[in-house]
Amino acid sequence: DVKVTQSSRYLVKRTGEKVFLECVQDMDHENMFWYRQDPGLGLRLIYFSYDVKMKEKGDIPEGYSVSREKKERFSLILESASTNQTSMYLCASSSHDRADPEQYFGPGTRLTVT
C-alpha cells in the first residue's frame, strides 16, 4: 500500500518561530510537492522537487523554503512563521513515469500560527 506520511497532523506555533514540516514517501517517487490549502482557494503549490537536492518554486513560495537531502523525504521550512501562514499543508509525491502522473497525498498538517 503506497504511503505518504507527514510528521504532524496538528501544529501550533508562535509568530516568528522557525517551523519544520516533514514529509516521507515510501514509493520511490522522484517528484515531491508541498501545497497549502485554504477555503475557496483550492490547493496552491508552494514548492516542488523532481530529484534529490533539486527544488523549484511553485506559485506561492514567499516565506517558505524546502530541503530534499534524501529521495524519500521533503521538508518544508517556515523561516519565521507569521499568522497568514496559518493553513492546511499537504505533501504529495508522484513518479516521473508519464504513464502514471497521479499524485499521492499525505493526510495533511494543520498549522496554526498565533
Place this chain on the structure above:
Amino acid sequence: AQSVTQPDIHITVSEGASLELRCNYSYGATPYLFWYVQSPGQGLQLLLKYFSGDTLVQGIKGFEAEFKRSQSSFNLRKPSVHWSDAAEYFCAVGATAGGFKTIFGAGTRLFVKA
C-alpha cells in the same frame, strides 16, 4: 496558462439522488485530468483519471467522469449518492509535456441530506 474552474462552491443533494459536479479546464493540448476527493481532516484520494482513449472513465466508489474536448469539461457523476459521499471534491489538470505540475480547482463541497 493552465487553469481549472469548478463553478459550484457547494452542492446539496438528497441521499439516493444523482450527482453531477462540474469542471472546466483551460489547457493548450489534451491534458491529464483528475478528480480527487477529500474527506474531513484527510488528504486527497484519487477517484479517477483520464489520459487518453475512451472519454468516459470509471473510478472508485461508483463515480464516473466524461471528457468533452469541445466543451473543455470533465464533469464527475454518480447515479445514486450515499451519505458517505459527503466530502470536498477537486478537479485537477496535469501537464502532459514538460514539468510535473498539477493545477487544482477550488473545490466543490458536497452535502448529502437524508
